[in-house]
Every structure is written in structure tokens, then in C-alpha cells.
Amino acid sequence: MNEAPITEAASTGAPRDPLAGTFGRHAVAPDRRRELVRRTFSVVAPRYDLMNDLMSLGIHRAWKARFVARAAVRPGERVLDLAGGTGDVAFRLAALGARVTVADPSVEMMTAGRVRRGGDTVAWVEAEAEALPFADAAFDVVTIAFGIRNVTRMDAALAEIRRVLVPGGRLLCLEFSTPRPWLAPAYRLWSRTAIPALGAIVSGRVEAYRYLIESIARFPDQAEFAEMIRAAGFGGVGHEDLSFGIAAIHRGVRV
Numbered sequence: 001m002n003e004a005p006i007t008e009a010a011s012t013g014a015p016r017d018p019l020a021g022t023f024g025r026h027a028v029a030p031d032r033r034r035e036l037v038r039r040t041f042s043v044v045a046p047r048y049d050l051m052n053d054l055m056s057l058g059i060h061r062a063w064k065a066r067f068v069a070r071a072a073v074r075p076g077e078r079v080l081d082l083a084g085g086t087g088d089v090a091f092r093l094a095a096l097g098a099r100v101t102v103a104d105p106s107v108e109m110m111t112a113g114r115v116r117r118g119g120d121t122v123a124w125v126e127a128e129a130e131a132l133p134f135a136d137a138a139f140d141v142v143t144i145a146f147g148i149r150n151v152t153r154m155d156a157a158l159a160e161i162r163r164v165l166v167p168g169g170r171l172l173c174l175e176f177s178t179p180r181p182w183l184a185p186a187y188r189l190w191s192r193t194a195i196p197a198l199g200a201i202v203s204g205r206v207e208a209y210r211y212l213i214e215s216i217a218r219f220p221d222q223a224e225f226a227e228m229i230r231a232a233g234f235g236g237v238g239h240e241d242l243s244f245g246i247a248a249i250h251r252g253v254r255v
Helices: 030-056 059-071 088-094 107-117 154-164 184-202 206-218 222-231
Strands: 078-082 099-104 122-126 139-145 165-176 234-242 247-254
Touching: 030 059, 030 107, 030 184, 030 206, 059 088, 059 139, 059 165, 059 234, 059 247, 078 088, 078 154, 088 099, 088 122, 088 139, 099 107, 107 122, 139 154, 154 165, 154 222, 165 222, 184 206, 222 234, 222 247
Parallel strands: 078 099, 078 139, 099 122, 139 165
Antiparallel strands: 165 247, 234 247
């Protein structure tokens, strides 16, 4: 890749999206980022769920179970699972009686989920978070698990999420975050060595997994991302750390 290396801009005091205009360690134009992220997920789709198990040593399953529990969906509620990929979270929500729509820009990811899991308990829509093809106030709950860091612009995605939620509707976001200082060195070593190696062995896509690790490393910490959610117009903002901060569940309410 011949993109320019990233240089940090001076702080303006406003919440900053450290992933905007980047792909891994490179500075790229927004359209180029969109293209590269889509390509990444198209090539990892066949082995994506297996790689999640290997990368997290299976812990992602417990994180998603807690995430679904915190969403507290009720039968009949309309839920948008944004960047829902293979439907791992969506099918759990649908099992609780929610009416779930998966929206994801990667047809390959959604196809992989439908083929493996089968059934028509959820709806599938090809869509980007920054331009959702849904009416205002169309959903009671929006969930997004390990997807917000892959959007082109987080501020635009959060604005769209707020638009499609009913007043009082709930946003739940599960994302990798900043672990405790005592854990951070071992976590970084695992991320930068073991995960790309696993990606090369299992999927043959080492570069795709290098991007995923870089996007995790550049994602805002818990307090910074909470401030971005607040700046998008949500109330009741808070977060819950998982596995000593390796991941976190963020929440907000449309006001």
C-alpha cells in the first residue's frame, strides 16, 4: 500500500475521531477507506466467526451474551443490529422475540451468516451506518458489536443511529477498548503478533487482520468514546468494562 503515514492533527477540544481518514497505519481519503474496509470484510467473511473464536480465545461469546442481556430487548421490539455481519448478535436478539434487522455494507459477511445459520428470523439489508435507508424513529433499539470502528465517519454514524431511534430508544455498542495498564503490555503483544499469525494460518489474510488490530489500537478509550456519544445528542451515556477493559459495552438513550 502506498498511502501516506498518519500524522496527528492538533486537538480542537471537540471529540475527535482518530480513525477518520485512516486505514491501519496509513492516511487515506474517506472513499478509499470505505473501499478498503469493504474489501477487508469481503475476504475474511468465510472464516470470520472462527477467527473471532481464535483471536479472543472464545471470550467474545461471553461478551456478546452480556451485551445481549444489557440490551434487555422485549418481545416485539424493533431492533437494528448495525454492522451486524454474520448475524451472531442478531440471532441472539431474535431468539428473545425482537424483530431484528441486520444492516451491513458487506454482502459477503451477511451471506456467510445466512448460509451457516439459515432461517428467516432476521431481515438483512445492505447499508452503511452513515446513510441508513430507514425512516426516522423506525427502531426501539440499535445495537452495534465490533463495528463502529469500521465506519467511515463515527460522528455521521452516531447521528444516523440517533435519527432512526424512537425518542427514548436505546443505543448499545460493544467494542474493543483500552485495557487496564497492568494488562496492556501483554494484550498488545498478543494483538500484534499472535492475531496476524492466526489470520495468516486460518484465512491466509494477514494484512486484513493487521488492519483490524490497528483499528482496535486507534479506537478512542472508554471516556473519549462516551464523549463522542454524548456529543451526538444521546443522554444516559455510560459504559461497562469487560475483561478488564479489553472490550466495553457503551450505552446511550435518544433524547
